[in-house]
Amino acid sequence: xxxxxxxxxxxxxxxxxxxxxxxxxxxxxxxxxxxxxxxxxxxxxxxxxxxxxxxxxxxxxxxxxxxxxxxxxxxxxxxxxxxxxxxxxxxxxxxxxxxxxxxxxxxxxxxxxxxxxxxxxxxxxxxxxxxxxxxxxxxxxxxxxxxxxxxxxxxxxxxxxxxxxxxxxxxxxxxxxxxxxxxxxxxxxxxxxxxxxxxxxxxxxxxxxxxxxxxxxxxxxxxxxxxxxxxxxxxxxxxxxxxxxxxxxxxxxxxxxxxxxxxxxxxxxxxxxxxxxxxxxxxxxxxxxxxxxxxxxxxxxxxxxxxxxxxxxxxxxxxxxxxxxxxxxxxxxxxxxxxxxxxxxxxxxxxxxxxxxxxxxxxxxxxxxxxxxxxxxxxxxxxxxxxxxxxxxxxxxxxxxxxxxxxxxxxxxxxxxxxxxxxxxxxxxxxxxxxxxxxxxxxxxxxxxxxxxxxxxxxxxxxxxxxxxxxxxxxxxxxxxxxxxxxxxxxxxxxxxxxxxxxxxxxxxxxxxxxxxxxxxxxxxxxxxxxxxxxxxxxxxxxxxxxxxxxxxxxxxxxxxxxxxx
Numbered sequence: 001x002x003x004x005x006x007x008x009x010x011x012x013x014x015x016x017x018x019x020x021x022x023x024x025x026x027x028x029x030x031x032x033x034x035x036x037x038x039x040x041x042x043x044x045x046x047x048x049x050x051x052x053x054x055x056x057x058x059x060x061x062x063x064x065x066x067x068x069x070x071x072x073x074x075x076x077x078x079x080x081x082x083x084x085x086x087x088x089x090x091x092x093x094x095x096x097x098x099x100x101x102x103x104x105x106x107x108x109x110x111x112x113x114x115x116x117x118x119x120x121x122x123x124x125x126x127x128x129x130x131x132x133x134x135x136x137x138x139x140x141x142x143x144x145x146x147x148x149x150x151x152x153x154x155x156x157x158x159x160x161x162x163x164x165x166x167x168x169x170x171x172x173x174x175x176x177x178x179x180x181x182x183x184x185x186x187x188x189x190x191x192x193x194x195x196x197x198x199x200x201x202x203x204x205x206x207x208x209x210x211x212x213x214x215x216x217x218x219x220x221x222x223x224x225x226x227x228x229x230x231x232x233x234x235x236x237x238x239x240x241x242x243x244x245x246x247x248x249x250x251x252x253x254x255x256x257x258x259x260x261x262x263x264x265x266x267x268x269x270x271x272x273x274x275x276x277x278x279x280x281x282x283x284x285x286x287x288x289x290x291x292x293x294x295x296x297x298x299x300x301x302x303x304x305x306x307x308x309x310x311x312x313x314x315x316x317x318x319x320x321x322x323x324x325x326x327x328x329x330x331x332x333x334x335x336x337x338x339x340x341x342x343x344x345x346x347x348x349x350x351x352x353x354x355x356x357x358x359x360x361x362x363x364x365x366x367x368x369x370x371x372x373x374x375x376x377x378x379x380x381x382x383x384x385x386x387x388x389x390x391x392x393x394x395x396x397x398x399x400x401x402x403x404x405x406x407x408x409x410x411x412x413x414x415x416x417x418x419x420x421x422x423x424x425x426x427x428x429x430x431x432x433x434x435x436x437x438x439x440x441x442x443x444x445x446x447x448x449x450x451x452x453x454x455x456x457x458x459x460x461x462x463x464x465x466x467x468x469x470x471x472x473x474x475x476x477x478x479x480x481x482x483x484x485x486x487x488x489x490x491x492x493x494x495x496x497x498x499x500x501x502x503x504x505x506x507x508x509x510x511x512x513x514x515x516x517x518x519x520x521x522x523x524x525x526x527x528x529x530x531x532x533x534x535x536x537x538x539x540x541x542x543x544x545x546x547x548x549x550x551x552x553x554x555x556x557x558x559x560x561x562x563x564x565x566x
Contacts, residue, residue: 023081025139026088027148028106028131029215032074032117034159035193040114041072041221043123044243048229049236069222069229070119070161071240075196076218077148079141080106083128088136095133103130117161117221135215152206152216153564154246156289159254160187161223164269183553186293186543187254187270191553195252199557205565218246224255226262227276234283241287250564251284252293253277257304257384259415273414274301274384292564294541296513299506303518303539305383306419314353317501319536321366322349322375322422328408328415335401342404342420343397346375350422355533366535367423369395377423380407380463382415392463393423403463424535426523427480428455428471431540431547432495434503435517435559438566442504448520449555451492452547455480470548481526488524491532495522498536506539516563517542517556 032039048068083105085091091104105128108114113123140148160166166188184190200206200217207216220243224230233240241249257278258271281297294300302308310325312318324345330338351373355365369377380403382390392407394400400420407418432448440446453476457466477483499520507514519540525533542560546552 023083023107024086024088025141026080026082026106027077027137027139027141028080028108028129029135030073030076030078031135032072032221033193034074034157034196034221035189037117039074039117040126041074041117042076042078043113043115044071044073044220046236046239047071049232049239069224069233071243072115072117072221072223074157074219074221075155075200075215076151077137077140077215078108078112079139079148080108080129082136083107088133088138091136092133097132097134100130103132104136105129106131106136117223151218151246152248153200153218153561154244154249155200155217155219155564156222156240156244156249156251156284157192157219157254158222158224158251159189159192160225160270161229162225162269163264164266165189166269180545181550185270185545187256192254194553195557198554199561202554203558203561206561218244220244224272227273228262230272230276230280233280237280237283237289238287240284241289244289248565249289250292251281251289252560253281253291253300254293256386257301258386259382259384259413261412261414263412271386275414290564292516293560294543295515296510299510299513299515300541302509303506303541306381306385306538307383308539309419309421312502312505313349315501316353317498318505319355319498319534321378321424321535322346322353324349324420325417326380326404326408326420327417331401331404331408335405336397338404339397339401342400343375346378346420346422347373350375355535365533367425370422375422379421379423380404381419381421382407382413383417383419384415391465393459393465394463399463424523426525426533426535428453428476428524429537430492430495430522430524432499432520432522433517433546433549433552433556434499434515434520435555436503436507436515438514438562440507440514442507445500446503448496448499450546450549450552452549454547472548484526484529486530487526487528487532490530491524491534494532494534495520495524498522498534502536502539515542516559519544 030042032041047070082088082091085104094102095104096102107128108126110125112125114126115121115123166185183194196219222233255272255277256270257274259274260268260271262273278297278301281291285291285297291297295303309320309323313320313323324342326338326342330341367377377395380392380394385391390407392403394403404418408415431452431454433450434446434448436446453471453473455469455471457469459466473488477485477488481487502520506518521537521540523535523537527533542556
């Protein structure tokens, strides 16, 4: 009869307390690159919890089967024995970092079992590993304790483990201007690989400084392949917290909340239902694992739901388009009546909070088409939408009724309402990246660390946004605004001014959870020499696309890790 996984570990137990006779006990830093499909992870007993743990002798579920989440350690100091040398100094005498065959061989403790990231291999010890010297140190274990000294930070990387791999075969050079750039999107393995290398390893509090590589952290990957997998984590959140040994414990949620049924298709890889991910985040927060990326659950849910667009639309300080909700039940009962109601409510919001007319007063606000106060044109948006999906334009109540049906009554959509906004005329968008300091308080001016610019092509016939176009300040001035530097300077300062009220509102909504980073998007329209209208578009979460800002992701990762270590 085949041994269970627990029996494999038990059979190795005699090697647990000490190194083999005559061998030097060492700690070695294990690394499993998230982008490396052949990487070994350290198996954790009791996972997946949905099956009562792999120790029951059953096979480990393969990635994407939906049979349960899997917790595997990718990074951290492990115990082992130095082979071939009696000291690290002796190993250093022949070591050449450029020649792996000169790296010392290390025998991991034999009750530490390894698996691949896809769940295709049964957990098993490994005979030996080649480890570079900068990932070795004398043993820090005492009295048989496991793992040695606790690290400064424990990281729970919650990532996609479904059948379809995000970004597979992707070449960022061929993505066009609407792509995510060289780092990829946050749910992709490529993005997480760079996060580890340029974020955690480079952070000074984790040991990285002056070009050195920091390893004062441990990291566990929590693979989920479905919304059911995600919900299965809730009852075992305390077990995860107990596994994390760091002085600080932080979670990075590298998935996109959505209001869709799970589909086993490439286009839906990385999406998890809102009713699964947010309760799971809160369960982990309740046991001391701080949600760090993108934000704590309450704040992340608020920002990405877009509900704040309706809440803040009546406030003049927010400079928002009028916005209302359309309910799925009303659309199902009578789409045309629901459209008429939404347009009437939009008109009421705009009448109560009129935008100032622009320039000489001849330019209606915020659009010509709705300038007489009758709302005809606008946008329909679903909450928790990503990469420009599920955003449709309309003109007239009949087309609005059609868009509402297309948005709310489509098979697989789980949302109960969508957002209807008035149309905004604009030349281009400007995106402001804010990294408020840890002690920031409302009322204290805060400047963006970066401005980015983009435009959009003509909307498609079916109402979807047109092609995304990356711009620069120079292009905007030369191609769109007739070198009107005064107008652009004034518009940027107006966007910064509006941002102060918006950031204060966001902070006051969750005073115990200040944002580490947030992006605010604005729509700009030149009205005349030295004059422009600025309309707020949306909040975007930590991890949002950095457009042309090449150093944006590493800058944001530093802010997120700083937040985790506060």
